[in-house]
Amino acid sequence: MSEALFREPVVRLDNVSKVFGRSERATTAVRDVSLQAYAGELILLLGPSGSGKTTLLTLIAGLSQPTAGRVQLFGSFIDDYTPRDLQILRARRVGFVFQTFLLLDSLTALENVAMVLGFNGHSNLQRRRLSRALLERFEVGYLADKFPRTLSQGEKQRVAIARALANDADLIIADEPTGSLETRQGLDIIRLLHRQARERRACVLVASHDLRLAESADRIFRLEDGRIMALDSADDRAFCAGV
Amino acid sequence: MDMYAIRILRSQPLRLVLTVGGVALCIILMFFLLAVYRGVADGSVDYIRYNRADLWVLQRNATNILRGSSLVSAAQGEQISRMPEVDSVSSVLLLLATIRKGDKVRTVFLTGYEPGNGLGGPPRLAAGRPVAADDEIVLDRSFAAKYRFRLGDDVDIQDRRLRVVGISGGTNAFVIQYAFVTLRLARSLVGFPGLATCFLVKVKAGTNGGLVAGRIKEDIPGLGVYGQEDFLQNNIREMKSGFLPLMYTVAVIGAVVLTVILSLLLSVNILERRKDFAVLKTLGSPMPFLWGLVVKQALLIAAGAVVTALAFFFPLARLIERLSPEISTKSSVGQVAAVIAVVGVMSLASSLLSIGRLRRIYYLEVFS
Numbered sequence: 001m002s003e004a005l006f007r008e009p010v011v012r013l014d015n016v017s018k019v020f021g022r023s024e025r026a027t028t029a030v031r032d033v034s035l036q037a038y039a040g041e042l043i044l045l046l047g048p049s050g051s052g053k054t055t056l057l058t059l060i061a062g063l064s065q066p067t068a069g070r071v072q073l074f075g076s077f078i079d080d081y082t083p084r085d086l087q088i089l090r091a092r093r094v095g096f097v098f099q100t101f102l103l104l105d106s107l108t109a110l111e112n113v114a115m116v117l118g119f120n121g122h123s124n125l126q127r128r129r130l131s132r133a134l135l136e137r138f139e140v141g142y143l144a145d146k147f148p149r150t151l152s153q154g155e156k157q158r159v160a161i162a163r164a165l166a167n168d169a170d171l172i173i174a175d176e177p178t179g180s181l182e183t184r185q186g187l188d189i190i191r192l193l194h195r196q197a198r199e200r201r202a203c204v205l206v207a208s209h210d211l212r213l214a215e216s217a218d219r220i221f222r223l224e225d226g227r228i229m230a231l232d233s234a235d236d237r238a239f240c241a242g243v
Numbered sequence: 244m245d246m247y248a249i250r251i252l253r254s255q256p257l258r259l260v261l262t263v264g265g266v267a268l269c270i271i272l273m274f275f276l277l278a279v280y281r282g283v284a285d286g287s288v289d290y291i292r293y294n295r296a297d298l299w300v301l302q303r304n305a306t307n308i309l310r311g312s313s314l315v316s317a318a319q320g321e322q323i324s325r326m327p328e329v330d331s332v333s334s335v336l337l338l339l340a341t342i343r344k345g346d347k348v349r350t351v352f353l354t355g356y357e358p359g360n361g362l363g364g365p366p367r368l369a370a371g372r373p374v375a376a377d378d379e380i381v382l383d384r385s386f387a388a389k390y391r392f393r394l395g396d397d398v399d400i401q402d403r404r405l406r407v408v409g410i411s412g413g414t415n416a417f418v419i420q421y422a423f424v425t426l427r428l429a430r431s432l433v434g435f436p437g438l439a440t441c442f443l444v445k446v447k448a449g450t451n452g453g454l455v456a457g458r459i460k461e462d463i464p465g466l467g468v469y470g471q472e473d474f475l476q477n478n479i480r481e482m483k484s485g486f487l488p489l490m491y492t493v494a495v496i497g498a499v500v501l502t503v504i505l506s507l508l509l510s511v512n513i514l515e516r517r518k519d520f521a522v523l524k525t526l527g528s529p530m531p532f533l534w535g536l537v538v539k540q541a542l543l544i545a546a547g548a549v550v551t552a553l554a555f556f557f558p559l560a561r562l563i564e565r566l567s568p569e570i571s572t573k574s575s576v577g578q579v580a581a582v583i584a585v586v587g588v589m590s591l592a593s594s595l596l597s598i599g600r601l602r603r604i605y606y607l608e609v610f611s
Contacts, residue, residue, distance in 0.1 A: 024465075064607065089527070091526070091528070095514055096526060102518065102522045104247070105254075107246070119528055185302060
């Protein structure tokens with residue numbers, strides 16, 4: 001944590017709130033959240049369904065605007081970016097991993113990864129070469145020409161992570177990445193993400209309700225009714241063990 | 244072409260086949276209308292185009308022979324022929340007449356001309372020979388095919404029995420067909436011996452046709468005189484004014500149906516793959532990439548439909564001509580290119596109509 005004090009955060013939230021709807025029908029999904037996330041760490045946003053984890057991720061990714069407070073991404077305020085800037089930012093520096101993988105069914109594993117590279121102007125040849133290398137890095141190179149419907153859940157998530165990293169993402173946003181996986185596969189995936197944080201100095205934000213992921217997290221934030229509670233690793237593991 | 248666009252289309256083969264088929268039908272309709280138009284246009288004015296008179300002389304205010312009434316007299320023709328600059332004057336009498344053969348009664352555009360004079364006869368003969376006597380007739384090829392008239396058949400016009408001695412081409416004006424008899428017979432059918440519809444005038448070599456036209460108008464009041472090209476254009480314009488609005492209307496309907504079919508398919512494909520598009524947006528796909536996916540699908544379907552339409556159109560046109568000989572079609576590379584260009588434009592239009600749906604796909608749809 002002390003190292004973090006001297007670094008620029010990849011993500012910084014200052015008193016961020018998000019309210020959906022108006023007047024009596026208004027629902028507060030995120031309340032007065034402040035946090036900082038740094039390169040090289042995996043942060044686990046832990047909380048039950050409806051606690052505001054996903055909303056928080058969409059705010060961080062610039063996919064929705066906060067009702068109050070400010071979000072900083074890569075040193076700049078989100079509201080200073082134009083929609084086009086945000087699109088370029090997501091294409092070049094942010095990777096996404098989803099609970100249901102969301103691979104494109106009509107494309108092979110290789111083409112799913114290659115498509116993201118296409119957003120960054122890589123040539124066809126480069127896209128195929130880089131995509132194959134990524135799939136091999138995640139031990140699914142042999143599935144390059146398979147369509148998602150023929151893959152197991154674990155294989156799909158590995159391909160999805162390869163897709164998330166295709167742009168050499170500095171920030172990886174994973175929403176319930178283990179939600180559709182068996183325990184062993186889930187732990188494999190979270191370790192894989194953790195390795196990306198360590199080896200590539202990426203900032204990895206994982207939203208999950210799965211307490212078993214805590215052991216692989218550098219820091220854990222517990223969310224309840226949109227409020228966030230920062231816990232250090234030791235405390236959190238104790239908290240999780242208690243659960 | 245983008246593999247993803249191809250795979251999206253291939254994922255629903257029946258829908259793809261139905262869409263390509265529907266669009267192909269619209270394209271065939273457009274090909275067909277253009278081909279019929281060209282056939283009618285040529286059939287209507289070939290008579291004028293091939294009878295290359297230097298001047299066409301009609302009653303004043305009659306500008307064409309397709310939808311105009313003109314009556315001129317033999318005396319006026321003789322007056323023209325006496326002019327020193329005039330080489331020859333051929334009289335032509337056009338009238339609507341009914342032909343009978345047994346219990347069959349049909350109407351033709353009966354053209355009386357002077358066979359020995361060289362002008363006013365059929366543009367070309369598909370079979371037989373031109374008329375040489377007053378009891379002979381030349382019938383249009385499509386008319387003869389439709390009503391099964393053959394060389395050597397006898398037909399009746401009023402109380403005259405005529406023998407079919409020739410079959411002509413380039414004489415099908417779609418709604419009516421030309422038939423050729425001698426001028427003398429045509430005049431006797433009308434009952435006015437010196438009557439004609441127009442004169443086809445040849446001027447002497449080296450003589451300015453415009454000067455002769457001016458002199459005819461000056462010397463013989465009540466006549467209108469046109470050069471060959473002006474007269475041809477008058478008739479084309481007249482033919483177009485009656486025929487083209489209908490063709491355009493049907494062609495526009497075909498193009499609109501094509502656009503609607505394509506838009507429908509593209510919209511359904513977008514809605515069905517809503518989540519995929521949301522994922523692509525979230526992953527940072529530039530909007531032009533997503534628009535491109537829609538446009539590529541439209542162009543792929545259009546290309547498939549054009550190929551299908553081309554494969555079916557020509558055999559279909561031949562079949563229709565066989566079943567309805569009065570329908571004559573003519574196609575050219577230019578026509579095909581024009582239809583393909585229209586299909587391309589309408590495909591892009593249908594893409595634009597569907598692209599609007601992409602804006603209403605939201606990032607948050609990808610989060611569970």
